[in-house]
Amino acid sequence: MTGFESGLRIDRRSVLIGATGAVGLAGLPASGAVAATAVTPVRHHPPSWPDLEPYGLADTRLDLWPREDNSFILPLELRPRDEERGQVWIRDTYVNCFVVDDRPIYVATGTSRVPGLDKAAPWNDGVFVWVSPSLRGPWRLVDTTGIRPGAEKGKVWSPEFTAENRQGRTVVAPWQEYWYDDRFGKRGQVWAPELHYVRGTWYIVACMGDHSRKVGSFMLVSEGGIEGPYRLVEGNLEKPFGDPVPGGPPVVEPGAYHHIDGGLFAEDDTAWLVLHNDHYARFRDDMEDIVPTTNLPAFRQTPYSPEPYLEGAQVFKHDGRYYLLHAAWNRSSAAADGSTRYAYDPPGPGRTQYQYDAILAVSDSFEGPYSRRWTAGVGAGHNNIFTDRGGSLWATFFRNPNAGYWADPARIADAAVPGVVRLERAGDEGSRLYIQRRA
Template sequence: MTGSENGTHVGRRTLLAGIAGSMGVAALPTVTAQALPANAAAAKQYPPNWPGLEPYGLADTRKDLWPREDNSFLLPLELRPRDKELGRVWMRDTYVNCFVVDGRPLYVATGTTRVPGLQGAAPWNDGLFVWTAPSLHGPWRLADTTGIRPGAERGKVWSPEFVGENRPGRTVVAPWQEYWFDDEFGKRGEVWAPELHHYRGKWYLVACMGDHSQKVGSFLLVSEGGVAGPYRLVEGNLDKPFGDPLTDGPEFIEPGAYHHIDGSLYTEGADAWLVLHNHVYAKFRQDMEDIVPTTNLPAFQQTPYTLEPYLEGAYVFKHGGKYYLVHAAWDRTSANDDGSTRHAYDRPRTGRTQYQYDAVVAVADRFEGPYSERWTAGVGAGHNNFFKDSEGGLWATFFRNPAAGYWADPSRTHDAAVAGVVRLEWTGPKGNRLYVRRQA
């Protein structure tokens, strides 16, 4: 995740000079308060905040908060040979961002993908792919990795398969990231939830070795070239993921192997932080080779639900001078006493059914908090990232979780696991909320 007010984004004057070309109607600039004179900003009409649902923890299911045809679209990513049968890229944990490289906007996209023959991205997948484009609407092309690995699959920038590229003093794949085998699952070891960042002139990929790996947790790669790599592992991950081992995790994970997952990157000025699943963070050393050592990782000051459920995909985004902490949370349905349906971010329990994988957001004046009560920012848009386009327009990604609930229905699974983006709206310097762009 990149601090939206501190990244290098193309300005309006530059775009008018012809650098960005045509963005398409859906990517026209969104004027923000910072771009207006003070008196104009004060007079600008912002969309309203919706009152919080009571009790705190109920999920807002209104269609206004769904990605729809009028506020979202699927990225036309270049297909790999494996994608031809489905007709699009199967993707979870969709990540998109916009950076300025050599004076021009460069859009990047990545996410969790699967191998042919598997229904999902476990118990193994074959690495991380990257797409780039000059505009949010494309054309989206696979990163050109042919000069790095001639004859290999184009666009694949990192994989456990690349272990043979290790050299003394340069590790691409650590031993704990390599594939392994057992009698229960066979081949094991998947990588998920990647984010790609351009920071201080270098490209960084933060990702996570998933539940079927020898060690589960987040790691950081740094490119020794451009966006396509070649990437190597930073020093702090040569022996393990970031942070200390945790006591929880699936039963099939060896004790001591489970660490904080879904690592994310936040940068502001000359400083960078690792945001870890789902409530702690750590500052990076200035050389970005490891996090600053600490006995216990600091935790965000949050306003938890009465019974805090399992939250995923923590992400921090700055806009309007405020910090937005984004989580993914399952909206679970149950029955009220009067027989009506209750939607809430509850813990699993008999009688509760997963419905939608939502994006819930809280806001604070400082990175560490304290953060406000959360609100539903996007229905079915969980495990995403927020970003600004080259004109300052606000967007979120989504992927439609096929694991359970609404998008797991057989009538909808063909439309799940997608690379989608949806417009966001800001309720202004007084409201300080971000929502999926609601219907007028």
């Protein structure tokens, strides 16, 4: 979050030049004088851990887990659907901090589910947004009652809002509407929303999920404040961003699968759409569509061999470097010596989904090349990284309830939560980011 995206800037490098020291040097006699130079003090960061070999192994040390000493669950205001659980059910937790009218505003959103379903499929009912003056709260649902009196508070967009379409103003496109079939009944859902504040305007980037008529990323723009009202950008009136791509689960109709889980990265006068399957695109200056291209470019990465399916891509910039964040399933299997092997392997015989991890790579440019990846957080996949009002780095997490460690019946009640965890910088230059490790 840098440049014209009006958030708390990540680049907080301070250069201290010893002015009084330079004066003192100038006063030395000529025989003892030395050249006065500006000195940037060396920052001391804890050491990074050596890369695991072979490349692609997952680091499962408890230091890289969100724990009570480095994380907490956001006390989001409950909706009626949350009261029985006593906590908001959420996937793909997204949190950020922006400066609006010289004041910080924290925002939170994510993938929701409807009462009566145990997951966000085969349908859900839209995007909810919470706001707070601080990370610790109080977290309140954004006030949408002035836009939709009597409707559920905090819901800023939904496939339900088709009645708000007008000539020249589309809120819900036909491909985003609910639909029905004999197998699943009601179908269509929105996944993984993100909120961004760009040049004084609020945007939501989100994805229509696997049960939608067309599956892929889209963007909404607010015609008011953070509460909306939102409309669809021009580039998504007929379809998601980009062209159809191969793949997708069997529940997706042929030709309906596009690039999913889109995010936004803004720097200087340029904004980019970052996509789940390794691709990116530049937005037009008016932010109404991406710049047309025959084939979307791909980040230059250091892939695993074989490369698994990666999800939830995000780019952020910190201290002059670009970080590419992915979610990857850490799968356990039996090693040759009989021990347990944890790695970012594709599915295969004898491999069991263990944790949904956050993996990072770093580069000196947005496009890459990016370094070898490392495990930044165990069980913290499909998240985002942000800075709080004081400049400290945080990541979100949600504890994936679909499979693995958090799907265990003994733990499922603590899954799908709006969590945040502190990050730390490590290595000689502080370019390695981890979940804050134990001292």
